[in-house]
Amino acid sequence: MSALIPVILSGGAGTRLWPVSRRAFPKPFIRLANGESLLGRTLKRALAVTDGGEVVTVTGADYRFLTADEYARSTQQDFRSRLLLEPAGRNTAPAIVLAALDIAARHGEDAQLLVLPADHLIDDVDAFVRDVAAARVLAAQGFLVTFGIVPTAPETGFGYIHAGSAVEGGFQIEAFVEKPDLATAEGYVAAGNYFWNAGMFCFSARDLIAAATQVCPDVLAAARACVAVTDASGDVVAFERESFLAQPDISIDYAVMERAQRRAVVPATFGWSDIGSWNALGELTEPDAAGNRVQGQAIVVDGGGNYIQTEGRLVAAVGVSDLVIVDAGDAVLVADRHQVQAVRQVVDTLRQREHYAAQHHLTVHRPWGSYTVLEDADDCKVKRLTVKPGGVLSLQRHQRRSEHWTVVQGVAKVRVGDEDMLLQRNQSTYIPMNTLHRLENPGDSDLHLIETQCGDYFGEDDIERLEDVYGRC
Template sequence: MLIPVIMSGGAGTRLWPVSRKAHPKPFMRLADGQTLAASTIRRALAVADQPVTLTVTGRDYYFLTRDEYQAVDDQADYRFLLEPEGRNTAPAIAAAALWAEHHYGPEVRLLVMPADHLIRDQAAFAEAVAHAEALAAEGWLTCLGVTPTHAETGYGYIRLGDEIGMDGREIRAFVEKPDEDTARRYYESGEFLWNAGMFCFRADAILAALAAHAGDILEQVRNTWSETDPNSAPIELDAARFADVRAESIDFAVMEKAERRAVVPVDCGWSDIGSWQAISDLYETDALGNRVQGEAVLIDARNTFVQGDKRLVAAVGVDNLVIVDTGDAVLVASRDRAQEVKAVVEELTRNQDELAVFHKTVHRPWGSFTVLEDAEDCKVKRLVVRPGGVLSLQRHQHRSEHWTVVSGQAKVRVGDDERIYGANETVEIPVGNLHRLENPGSDDVHIIEVQTGTYFGEDDIERLEDVYGRT
């Protein structure tokens, strides 16, 4: 049995301001209107022996990921393994292998896939997976290596060894990201593939390799697993034990040291969508090399990518730029230096600026809220509560809230009083009062929330009850 294991933990800092910590790269919508998470789960279900997948992610992304998956196929069996904090791919894969061994036995095959990569040729990908699974069944630790299309300095490489059947080759060596001259030599030699971070192996094989080459990581993950309920949904790894796990990538921990390593070359239109230059390559160009997503006016502009959100972007006399407007932030960068955008996030993080973390629209398990105004004396939001959505029973110590129902039927509790409010009705929630909002109907509820008081941070929320486990 082949089970896709999707790794979803990266922040995608090079794609700020669209990708942010609270809404990272897998949830970005690309040119085709799909998120990377949605396209990944489609790809996973297409090669799985049964409609069962496992996603390793964090609690902060669980509900977002689940909703993306269910929009693709609400009948599939989506399993989730939630990490208290990221520890890189070796601990995540170790936990996934223990889960698979527990539920399906030691010989189950795992197809490990990042959640935030793009593959255009699904048929070529599926064929490579079939070959990789056949090698994995024989005990090989197998990678899918992407056939290079150019000399690239941003990827690690895999050096090819002898042929071993099923279109597979032994791995002679893993090579770190090269400089330009070395990358050109790798590309021209035909002996190297890009390391795309996709693997296929049996659960018992990867566990044995971890025991041999990263025994401390496996022992710490086993200790975590022993304190974790393997039958819960989702499965949350024990936080106290997982805090002791050493962070390491599967490449360094195992693949660079193991014996039976194989790679299946694949030419499937792969991209890790790692920069705005990679994003811009997904769009068609005009006669001057410009690419546009959204509304833009370009005058005497060349080789420029513009992505706008709700506002017109105008550019005059520019060349070789990336311009991204999300409404609350604007990025302007040289296309040649698009990889350096992560430095902006590092600076924002140092300054504790929320723009490194949140968009104006913040997604929650019950729906979303959009900040319409954030001033010193008030904060205004638009809340959208999905059918069946329930905000936590909570109170605030520093602010009062005033809700106006725009549309839908809202069930509101304030103190001990609970009633249904319809469009144009208002609710006042004084400082310190217990309150809860839910949507008992079949249509979205839209509410304008006005906060007044002395402090409006999200940490001024004391949750007493929460159906999503956030207390």
């Protein structure tokens, strides 16, 4: 059988799990109770089934370094990581077709793709491996294969797959069905031949391209045009922006799966959740005797059925029940458990107001590490910077602020103007306005320092980069 190449789709708008998930740090990167991320767990599943030693990840250009850091954190296994970077979101059909063209060019059109969304939670990896093996057999017969989840309830928030006649290891697909009302969903569950659509796929590059040629030639043509003007010579491929944005914004279900001829579904035997709400995430935490589920420091008095998550501060809940309370440090969510899907309306409002909390956390990740805003006032801004070993900030200057740096852990290599120096713990330096400066961590452990900015404006757009090892100039 031809090589299997997992394709991880990673990104998202960060709406349903706000305030922990945000545009600059969406759901695949958030930490579960055990410290793992959804992306990290998806990578481990991919490595459990790949026989080519390669994993392709389609993600936003803004998530390039977050993804690389997460992969390094999640596994010590040696594998080839290939990143296909999107300049903006264009839904799953362009992402998957682009990945198929890329894999076909490098591995041949008989290579099989296993498409895995990065924000799914699957605990039983052994069952996952077995189901992938069944899907590969059908894919080798020319089927476009998806995985169907056996419904456990008449869920109205998922699309369904209507299964038809049996084939080896699964069923042919009669139809894809939109999210139903409750009565219709109850009928689907009672019928026994309907599955939830998990959004995971297995097919050969050849068969996907052939199907796209027939049912969505516009998607395929636009993807080919994008590939033609994109440099794909390295393992980090940044799609050319103009041609990428010319692609239709459409899902793989609408573009291909609903209209293709040879389609099959493999009933999944593994446990699955798309962690689509705070209720779903809360289910991962064991409840107490009153049904309260808590992550972090919380005290509940005379209340039950609550989910509380806090990242440091103590939360006390008195006389309340069936609430979701999430404290992310700079924003707090309080929601009725039965209305958590409306959280996205909060994010919509924040975006309309251009509020930072729709985009960023107090901790912002950068290629060299991260910074956390400790204070943001009209006359000063204070940050704690964490610079990874070998991390180098750009050579830069500011027109409207000066900075003071104080090392609290590690050794800092600093350039201020024409002077280079090493700063040890409890040593500091001053960077006047309009002065070239750069910070580097030459050590083998994280560097921590406090940065105090003084001036009349502290926006990130008051950074003039002259040199940058991460290509941000």
